[in-house]
Amino acid sequence: MTMGQDVYTVDLMKPLVFQVGHLGHAYQEWVHQPISAKHTPRFFQSDFLEFFTRTPWWVVPLVWLPVVAWNGMLSIQRGSSLQKAATLMVVGVLVWTLLEYTLHRFLFHIKTASYWGNTLHYLLHGCHHKHPMDGYRLVFPPAGTAILALPFWVLVRLLFPYEAVPAAFGGGLFGYVMYDVTHYYLHHGNAINDYTRKLKKYHLNHHFKSQKDSFGITSSLWDWVFGTLPGNKQK
Template identity: 65%
Template sequence: MVAQEFTVDLSKPLVFQVGHLGEAYQDWVHQPIVSKEGPRFFANDFLEFLTCTVWWAIPTIWLPVVCWFITMSVRMGHTIPEVALMVMSGVFLWTLIEYTLHRFLFHMKTKTYWANTAHYLLHGCHHKHPMDGLRLVFPPAATAILCVPFWNMVKLIATPSTTPALFGGGLLGYVMYDCTHYYLHHGQPSKDLARNLKRYHLNHHFRVQSKGFGITSRLWDIVFETLPPSEISGKTC
């Protein structure tokens, strides 16, 4: 007797359903549902609340933290031009982190129950419901947890007095990334640069989901040769 294929019930909380898709999860999660109304994740109201974040919470919460880290390096004796260079270096480092996380973690292939569930919470939900405005930016509580390993990583490559400004620059890069990401989905850019970036990102969602991992720029897609075919041929996406 052939086992019946599992079907996700979109009218019920999704998180603990998607794992049952097994190997079919990858195909399911990359068939987007274009609706501004997001699905329910959990039956528990508190857990559901934790998954929802308005975009303006990101700069409101994290920009003061960025300023605090930057001023730490100033208080340790660095000049404003030196600190500015550290911050720009941190922003640049973030662009590589952004690309690496998106390509290798957010787009990892999963097929077991818990791996599918974790992937859906991390990034799969965004591909399934790309216009869900409350689950487009990263929840601050999760960001705070991830800041710990990133702080330790920066400490390994920097001195005690340069670490805060470098980390602050990286955190600033993250804020720019999350706000840019939200704008690319919900904004209506009038300038060519922003309009082309929006087209580039939506191409990743709706055409070639295995290419075009850069959000704030194409830089690392060019370096690591993951540009979408239409970009390589010089056509617009």
């Protein structure tokens, strides 16, 4: 990082995380100017910290699908019928789609300007907008997912009876797995039909045309509900 008169420039050849905070108000413009090369930049000088920032896509289903299955079986053991447990998991998936939209729109795209605000935003989501084709920073590391899942677990416990909690939570977790796998596919997979072609175009619009719309990843449902479809003047 170099410093001029009130102007900061990030050195892309050096670890990035502790540089971006110095951009101040210029961070928002910088982070939304994507570098489309399939390059994995270095985040930290420490090899230990750097290891935890890189996650291959297949780690997500490998780690979390067994947890989804275990939660479904736990609801049945607590007294839910198979049909009820399956229905609760579908409800959990639907709740996740709303959470997916809400997190993406209001947390991942929060405006920051302070040193630590910029730094945390870059780690959470800004890095993905700066390097959208980085295949190792497209899905959440399991440790990060576990932290973000805690408030969702608390919410489910408040909304559902004892026997229903695991299935509803498992459904939400399954929705998350589908989200992360779909997200990776939209960046690195080849469209195989009209639906996947449209979904891919829809998401890449968010990266390369307008970051103020197209917040849904697995579906455009909530963009339609809340008026954030591409070209909608009400967003």
